[in-house]
Amino acid sequence: MRRLSLAGAALLPLMLAACASVPEVATPTPELPRAFFLQPAGATGTALAALMPTGDPAYAALSGAALANAPNLAEAAARIDAARAGARGAGAARLPNITADASIVQNRQNLARFGAVGQQGFIPREQTSYGANINASWDPDLFGQLKAQERAALARIDGATAQAQGVRLALLAEIAASITDWRVLDARAAAIEADGDAARQLAELARVREAAGIAPGFDRVRAEATASGSATRLAALESERARIIGRLVTLTAQDAAAVRAALAAPAPALAPAAAPASLPSDLLANRPDVAAAAAELAATDADLAAAARARFPRITLSGVIGLLSFRPEDFFDDSVVGTLTGGIAGPLLDFGRVAAQIDGAAANKRAAFAAYRGAVYQALGDAEAAYGVVTAADAEAALAIRQAGQLTRAAAIAETRFKAGLASFLEVLEARRAADSSGEAAAAALGRAQRARIVLWQALGGEPAT
Numbered sequence: 001m002r003r004l005s006l007a008g009a010a011l012l013p014l015m016l017a018a019c020a021s022v023p024e025v026a027t028p029t030p031e032l033p034r035a036f037f038l039q040p041a042g043a044t045g046t047a048l049a050a051l052m053p054t055g056d057p058a059y060a061a062l063s064g065a066a067l068a069n070a071p072n073l074a075e076a077a078a079r080i081d082a083a084r085a086g087a088r089g090a091g092a093a094r095l096p097n098i099t100a101d102a103s104i105v106q107n108r109q110n111l112a113r114f115g116a117v118g119q120q121g122f123i124p125r126e127q128t129s130y131g132a133n134i135n136a137s138w139d140p141d142l143f144g145q146l147k148a149q150e151r152a153a154l155a156r157i158d159g160a161t162a163q164a165q166g167v168r169l170a171l172l173a174e175i176a177a178s179i180t181d182w183r184v185l186d187a188r189a190a191a192i193e194a195d196g197d198a199a200r201q202l203a204e205l206a207r208v209r210e211a212a213g214i215a216p217g218f219d220r221v222r223a224e225a226t227a228s229g230s231a232t233r234l235a236a237l238e239s240e241r242a243r244i245i246g247r248l249v250t251l252t253a254q255d256a257a258a259v260r261a262a263l264a265a266p267a268p269a270l271a272p273a274a275a276p277a278s279l280p281s282d283l284l285a286n287r288p289d290v291a292a293a294a295a296e297l298a299a300t301d302a303d304l305a306a307a308a309r310a311r312f313p314r315i316t317l318s319g320v321i322g323l324l325s326f327r328p329e330d331f332f333d334d335s336v337v338g339t340l341t342g343g344i345a346g347p348l349l350d351f352g353r354v355a356a357q358i359d360g361a362a363a364n365k366r367a368a369f370a371a372y373r374g375a376v377y378q379a380l381g382d383a384e385a386a387y388g389v390v391t392a393a394d395a396e397a398a399l400a401i402r403q404a405g406q407l408t409r410a411a412a413i414a415e416t417r418f419k420a421g422l423a424s425f426l427e428v429l430e431a432r433r434a435a436d437s438s439g440e441a442a443a444a445a446l447g448r449a450q451r452a453r454i455v456l457w458q459a460l461g462g463e464p465a466t
Contacts, residue, residue, distance in 0.1 A: 025301075025304065025362055025365045025366055025369065027297065027301070027365075027369050027372075030372075030373050030376045030377070032280040032281055032283075032284075032376070032380070033280050033380070034279075034280070035279065035280070036278070036280060036383055036384055036387050037384060037387070037388075038384070038387040038388045038390075038391050039275070039277050039278065039387050040274065040275050040276075040277055047276065048276050048278075048457060048460060048462070048463060049457075049463055050273040050274075050276070051273060051275070051276070051453040051454065051456055051457040052172070052176050052453075052454065052457055053176055053179055053180060053183075053267075053450070055267075055268050056179055056183070056267045056268070057262070057265040057266075057267060058179050058182070058262045058263045058265055058267060059175065059176055059179050061262040061265075062175050062179065062248060062251075062252050062254070062259065062262050063172055063175050063176075065252045065253070065254050065258075066171055066172075066175055066251055066252040066253070067168070067171075067172075069252070069253040069254070070171055070251065070252065070253055071253060072167055072171065073164070073167060073168060073171065075167075076160075076163060076164035076167045076168075077164060079160045079163065079164070080157065080160045080161055080164055082160070083153070083156045083157040083159070083160040083161075084157055086153045086156065087150065087153035087154050087156070087157055089153070090146070090149050090150040090152075090153040090154075091150050091153075093139075093146050093149070093150070094139075094141055094146045094147065094150065095138075096136055096137065096138040097136070097137050097138070098134065098135070098136045099134075099135045099136075100132075100133065100134050100135070101132070101133050101135070102131065102132040102133075103129075103130075103131045103132075104128065104129070104130055104131075105128065105129045105131070106126065106127070106128045106129075107126070107127045107128075107129075108125060108126050109123070109124075109125055109126075109127070111123060111125055127326060128326065129324060129325070129326050130323075130324070130325050130326070130327075130328060131322060131323065131324045131325075132322050132323045133320050133321070133322030133323075134320070134321050134322060135318070135319075135320050136318065136319050136320075137316060137317065137318040137319075138316070138317050138318070139314065139315070139316055139317075140315055140317065142312075142315060143309045143312035143313075143314075144305070144309055145306050145309035145310060145312070145314075146306075148302045148303075148305040148306035148309060149302070149303075149306045151298075151302040151305075152298075152299045152300075152302035152303050152306065153299075155295050155296070155298040155299035155302060156295065156296070156299050158291070158295035158298075159291075159292045159295035159296050159299065162288045162289075162291035162292035162295060163288065163292045165288040165291075166288030166289055166292065169288060169458055169461075169462040170458070171251060172462065173454050173455070173457065173458040173462070174247070174251055175248065175251050175252065176454045176457075177451055177454050178244050178247050178248050178251070179248075179263070180270070180447055180450045180451055180454065181240070181244055181447065181451075182241070182244050182263050183267060183270055183447070184270070184443055184444060184446070184447030184450075185237050185240055185241055185244075187269075187270065187443035187446070187447070188237060188440045188443045188444060189234060189237055190443075191439030191440045191442075191443055192230050192233050192234045192237075192436075192439075192440055193230075193234065194439065195230045195432075195435070195436040195439065195440075196227055196230035196231060196234070198411070198432060198435075198436075199223060199226040199227035199229075199230055199432060199436070200227045202223040202226070202227075202415075202428065202429070202432060203220060203223035203224045203226075203227055205223075206219040206220035206222075206223045206425065207220050219425045222425075222429055223425075223429065226429060226432060226433060226436070229436075230436065233440070245259055245260065245263075248263075270446050270447065270450050272394070272397075272446070272449045272450045272453055273453065275387065275390045275391075275453065275456060276460075278383070278460050280380055280383070282460070282461070283376070283379040283380065283383065283460070283461060284376065285461075286460060286461025286462070287375070287379045287460075287461045288461070289375045289378065289379065290372075290375045290376055290379050292375075293368070293371050293372040293374075293375035293376075294372055296368050296371065296372070297365070297368040297369055297371075297372045299368075300361070300364045300365040300367075300368040301365055303361045303364065303365070304358070304361040304362055304364075304365050306361075307354075307357045307358045307360075307361040308358055308361075310347070310354050310357060310358075311346070311347060311354055311358075312346060313344050313345065313346035314344070314345055314346060315342070315343070315344050316341075316342070316343045316344075316345075317341070317342050317343075318340075318341045318342075318343070319338070319339060319340045319341065320337075320338060320339040321336070321337070321338040321339075322336075322337055322338070323335045323336060323337070324337045379459070379461075382458075382459035383456075383459045383460055385459070386452065386455045386456035386458075386459040386460075387456065389452045389455065389456075390449070390452045390453060390456055392452075393445070393448045393449040393451075393452040394449055396445050396448065396449070397442070397445040397446045397448070397449040399445075400438070400441050400442040400444075400445035400446075401442045401445070401446070403438055403441075403442070404435075404438035404439050404441065404442040407431075407434050407435040407438040408435045408438070408439070410431050410434070410435065411428075411431040411432050411434070411435035413431075414427050414428045414430075414431035414432075415428050415431075415432075
């Protein structure tokens with residue numbers, strides 16, 4: 001009983017230290033609005049995947065190549081593997097650690113230090129020992145410090161996985177946007193070629209009238225200048241195509257020939273789908289950046305728990321069993337030795353070291369919570385902006401298409417009036433110039449509407465990896 005009392009008295013300071021207060025870090029869930037301000041009604045919504053150009057064969061080919069070979073995805077996968085290795089190490093730390101060793105030790109002694117006994121030859125001057133041991137140690141983790149560390153490591157796997165998903169979505173969105181830009185260039189080129197054909201027809205009509213002596217040569221020159229302007233605009237598109245090819249080479253890790261071959265496949269005309277309705281609360285589950293921030297918050301919470309448990313005593317059980325002999329021939333003959341040890345240790349007077357670690361872990365958790373709230377409101381802001389841009393881009397595209405139709409009809413009417421002698425050639429040229437830019441502008445507006453949907457797809461969290 002006296003021994004037990006002495007042990008309790010020795011452990012009392014450790015228990016008192018363990019009971020010291022741990023900083024409380026509140027982590028309330030951010031309040032979310034009930035709906036997005038500009039989202040469509042639920043009846044007009046479509047599937048989220050419909051916002052992407054999934055019907056374009058170039059998107060299917062290039063996105064598949066990117067998911068298989070993109071360097072940034074390989075980097076993200078390596079970070080997941082590193083997080084998994086950390087979790088395995090934290091889990092293994094809770095299990096016994098067993099090692100083995102073997103040794104040969106030779107000692108040479110000064111017999112004079114043993115006095116007369118050493119001079120009598122009873123103590124050898126040189127001695128060689130042979131040993132082999134199996135060592136085992138185990139921390140039972142009675143107060144849960146190792147368990148908390150494992151929980152933090154597991155949460156960081158979730159964080160690395162969410163970050164990899166974010167990289168994947170950003171990659172797919174960038175590829176989709178680049179392919180959309182390419183298709184817009186095709187539509188713009190078609191509109192410019194139609195403008196050039198119309199301008200060349202006017203130039204030919206002016207040439208015939210000039211040859212007949214009923215129109216000055218100035219009309220032909222102005223018509224030819226209009227046709228040359230269309231050719232200049234068409235040539236300028238090639239620099240934009242080159243930039244898109246370079247961007248896709250970087251994103252997909254494919255060579256330019258493979259990228260051009262994929263883009264050469266025929267694709268359906270741009271037809272932006274209706275924007276799907278979504279709830280703000282869906283962002284908490286769908287957005288990779290929000291999921292990554294939530295995982296980091298869980299990890300820092302576990303780090304704080306592990307730091308707090310450093311105040312508790314730590315119990316260690318260890319044992320050694322082995323063979324020890326001073327002659328090789330006696331190594332397996334009654335040479336077994338063993339040791340069994342139980343130890344307990346904990347902070348008694350650390351001058352604030354553990355408290356500093358707890359305060360640091362609490363500060364990290366506060367920072368992680370602030371980052372989580374920031375990710376939530378970043379997601380809300382992205383979605384609100386994306387819905388607004390889709391609405392504005394749709395209105396712009398509708399007006400641009402309507403304007404292009406009106407200006408094209410006006411140019412046709414002006415040409416008909418000119419042939420009937422009711423309008424001047426200058427009026428025809430002015431109507432033609434106005435119609436020339438309208439088709440290209442309508443194609444560009446339609447492309448911006450499709451691009452806005454890709455941004456909305458990414459803002460709402462995209463689709464999960466399959």
